[in-house]
Amino acid sequence: MxxxxxxxxxxxxxxxxxxxxxxxCDLMQEAQKDSISFYLGSSVMNPETRVKVNTIGFCPQHTSILVQSGSPNSMAVMWESHFEETRKQLEKVLNELEHPKNVAKTARKLKEALDLREHGCLICDRxxxxxxxxxxxxxxxxxxxxxxxxxxxxxxxxxxxxxxxxxxxxxxxxxxxxxxxxxxxxxxxxxxxxxxxxxxxxxxxxxxxxxxxxxxxxxxxxxxxxxxxxxxxxxxxx
Ligand SMILES: [Zn+2]
Ligand SMILES: [Zn+2]
Known part of the structure; x- marks a missing residue:
């Protein structure tokens, strides 16, 4: 069946x-550990995974666990392009902040851009x-x-x-x-x-x-x- x-x-x-x-709960603890190792392992060099990391990324909770997991090298490699993508996504709103017309409106846009960036999480999904x-x-x-x-x-x-x-x-x-x-x-x-x-x-x-x-x-x-x-x-x- x-x-x-x-x-x-x-x-x-x-x-x-x-x-x-x-x-x-115990099995989910294992699932979290496995996912953390997956993204800090060699899989992140896979172009498909890299694209997903850069676009979907991780929630703040899992990003924090990733960076504290004692793999500075893997984290640096993975985060270099993620960080680049974040900078790209914020470029417009940062320019607006620099030349503000309506501060409250730009602040809202900034918040929205950040929320969008934190919205997805590959680890939560797995x-x-x-x-x-x-x-x-x-x-x-x-x-x-x-x-x-x-x-x-x-x-x-x-x-x-x-x-x-x-x-x-x-x-x-x-x-x-x-x-x-x-x-x-x-x-x-x-x-x-x-x-x-x-x-x-x-x-x-x-x-x-x-x-x-x-x-x-x-x-x-x-x-x-x-x-x-x-x-x-x-x-x-x-
Ligand atoms: Zn439970
Ligand atoms: Zn997550």
Whole structure:
């Protein structure tokens, strides 16, 4: 059977068994690392990639990660032509600033030119593609494989943004009846998972009270982080 997205069976199976609070976040961390290495590697010498880098470029967040990744040589090579393109795109508005007729209007144009330059991101795009493949594979496997259903129910669930993405893709991966069953299984899993994290967070706040100092942590010493990253994704794209 052909599917809309390429299936990512192995990473999804590994992830669901990993007992992470959101294994999609973990996979996205890897996806980001891979994309950063891709653009700092030899691929950027490929003329097609170079054109894309110069025209589409990267969002500020990923540009910042690229430059901090410890590859000054690759970054310099890649950025030389990108920088040139930015200068070219700003030339007109810089000339206007130099000879202003209406400062407010020119300032708006400058802002628009910069927004346009920061609009695209090759790394966000690559990550989004992978995210969709992972989030599609989850309901797909759930519909096909009873063992996966069991592993899904025993897992720690997902962060809220990734749960939302999985649910968006579920109707594309499953027939209507199975999609409803999956929706129900997801709700049960997530309710349980949110309750567990809420309890751990409560336990943590109790533990900070002086009378409870000597009690064991019961694995709740990082509950504040787990609660935060249950609500927001570890790794974001635009
Ligand atoms: Zn997540
Ligand atoms: Zn980006």
């Amino acid at each position: 052909s599917t809309k997205y390429q299936l990512e069976t192995i990473p999804v199976w590994d992830g669901i068994a990993s007992q992470s609070e959101c294994f999609i 990550m989004e593609e992978r995210l969709n493949r992972y989030c599609f594979t989850i309901p797909y496997l759930w519909g096909q494989d009873m063992q996966f259903r069991e592993a899904f129910a025993k897992s720690k669930g997902f962060c809220l943004p990734h749960m939302a993405r999985i649910m968006e893709l579920a109707p594309e991966a499953l027939d209507a009846k199975t999609a409803k069953d999956f929706s129900c299984a997801m709700a049960e899993l997530q309710k349980r998972s949110l309750e567990r994290v809420a309890h751990d967070l409560w336990y943590m706040t109790e533990h900070y009270k002086s009378e409870n100092r000597d009690k064991p942590w019961n694995g709740c010493e990082d509950a504040q982080k787990r609660a935060v990253y249950k609500e927001i994704s570890h790794i974001t794209t635009r």
